[in-house]
Amino acid sequence: MSDRTGIAMSGPALPGDRLRDLRLRRGFTQESLAEAAGLSVGVVKKIERGGNARIETYHSLARALRVRTSALFDAGGPHETRRKDDDKLSLMPLRQAIAPPVTFGGSVAAPGEADPELDLGHLADAARHVAHAYHGDDYRQVAGLLPGLVRSAHAAVERFDGGAERVRALALRSNALQMAGRYLTQVRAYDLAHVALRDAVTDADEAEDRAGVAGAVYQQGWLLMRQGRLDEAERVSVATAEAIEPRISRASRETLGAWGKLLIHASAAAARNNRPAEARDLLRMARTAGAALGGRSVVEPSSWGRFDWRTVAFQGIENYLVTGRPRRVLAFAERLGYGADSKLARRHLLDVAQAHAQLRQGSEATAILSGLLDETPEWLRHQRMAAGTFRDVLRHSKRRRLTPQQRRLAAFFELA
Template sequence: MQWSEYSTAERIKRLRGPMTQEQLAEAANVSVGVVRKLERGGTASLPSLLSIASALGTDIAVLLGQQAPRRAMDRDERAALRALSAATHDAAIGIPTDSEPGTVEELRAVVRRADAAYWAGRYTELGALLGALLPEARARYDAADAGEWEAAAGVLADVFQTAGMAANVWGSRDLAYAALTYGRQIAVQAGDDLRDAHLAATTAWVNLRDGRTAQGFALAAAQADRIEPKMSEHDPDRLSVYGQLVTNAAVAASRGGAAPDTAREYLSQAHAVGARLGAEHARGRHAQPFGPLYAATQAMSIAVALGDTGGALRLMDTIRLDETVPLATRARYGLDVALTHVDCRRWDQAADTLEKVCGMAPGWVRHQMLPGVIISRLAGVSVARLRGLAHAAGVPLAVR
């Protein structure tokens, strides 16, 4: 059932989750009668609706069903998203900044800090870094002479890529697409085919989060064909980007973007590329590292998506992740493990795994949809524990 198909009363109940009507009324500074009236299908004034939406940590458009809810954004994250949106569009059109931009190398170092914040789930920090980085990267790009223009263009494109990743995790798909498009335009102007393909890989991933699996598959597959490395070639950057593209194509296919056999075919290519790399590697030490371990985690995700519980169990017995794999990737693998336990009716193991993921990546998990799916399917687990898991994951218990 789509979010827009629920009534306003049902949407408020789902967004409220374990919060009582009285607690919501107090947080929104409205009478409890207003909340009760709305949840019985009544109406309320616009100021009351705005206050209730704010208390629920969402927008009035979500409350009214005009857009799906973004997951568990706190006040700081909402402010960071607004600042990111302004900085992204300002950087795209080149609005001047008063500050003196850093050097290309200094800006690259900040991009890596932003990447680290992203992978660790420190999203408020990420927003602050990007808000300062975007105008500086644009200023350096505008001021660059012929000798450093390509390098400055590369930094600006990478900043747009990280901005797109941040917007995606916050559920702002339009901003994510815009940032990635800006980055691709810069990369194309600089004649940087590999960076353009890398940005396309991220765009395909946004397609997946947006439910546009066919488009994500088509984009990833086409870009993989375009940059496919020769068998004799061992450029780690090219192999890493190519590996991400074929992996994204495989994941998209497994989620309905193409046939299951196509998913397995692309996954086989991903494993082969991972073996050629031998270890995790990120192009320019930026964005998603790819290697044999990442390919293995995505094999797990694909097995779960295809309903191959036996395959998922076999992968669980063989996959061992280390610190070279980003925290967010390890956490996502943990959710796939929890889902597999649910499929096997191993309720306690599923709850234990979800609890571990919530503990290891608390900022990240609150922006994911799978915890709600897992909690809604858990049986044989006490209500008290379900409430604890729902609170940790930022999931309304009403999804059950």
């Protein structure tokens, strides 16, 4: 393709342009592609006109076209889409802590910034407190505490220029930046999350903390998947898993957990990228780590969270959903169960709800979403998948009036 000057131009840049190009190469009409992907023709037309769709829709189109999902996401310019500035003020303290302006002498502190706490023991206690608040879904407290924690960690690294104290300070700063990256990914401040996680990897590497590197890369994999960077998410997770691959008979529980969680993310990325064979192989390796733990769990609260055999099973069920097999999702979910504490399985429960919605089982999907709203509303608020699933329920509902449960969910997701 060239312009009027004869200079070669790049191929289609936006997902709609890429979709149209791939559709025509494969000999599909818009109608036949929609049928092959299990979508309405209106969805295909909307995307090709420049509209946006959920990532699950792109997965379905990629499967029908027999290409990787990432083939639909060659980048367009940021000017192509209107962008909101809603997070500028609310995230300013974290921006100032994670990405301060710099000059010849280094970073410039924010105006009026107090001297941070430099006691490493106190800093470690503060980090544990933030991790506890995050896992308790107290995001308001997390947002309030993280800027001071990161600033204190910066000051500790600057103060200790060698020896065991510097190594500990670097590890603590990596830990704080991992938690910041995790929180920022949750609230979709992706660029700032990338800065935090990049620096977390650098600190852990300098401290020769292999577990810290693995944890930061695990968070990075989640971020990359959220951004649609599926090839990179798989590669970085696999490369790090290979670097820390343990001898199963001698590995610590923490090493098994970190290795297993990296393989889980690699499998998730491969499944979303229309690479089902690779996703299965990676999940099979993760199952080895789960089996080595027996029935036990291992937890790293400020990093990759929880890992055990059930984590692997949940990912396998999620992969079935991503590859368009909702009946298998429900069959395996029923066989597995999730124990007394559904909070540990809430991401899995969203998969089950979406499978019900895809099968036009609106009552079952609504019941799951309503239960999650009762148990973990702050977490649910940030799950775009949950809102999308509920929209599907409403779209296919034959009721003229919403049930009380549906009215409550519609108000929560701001669909009313």
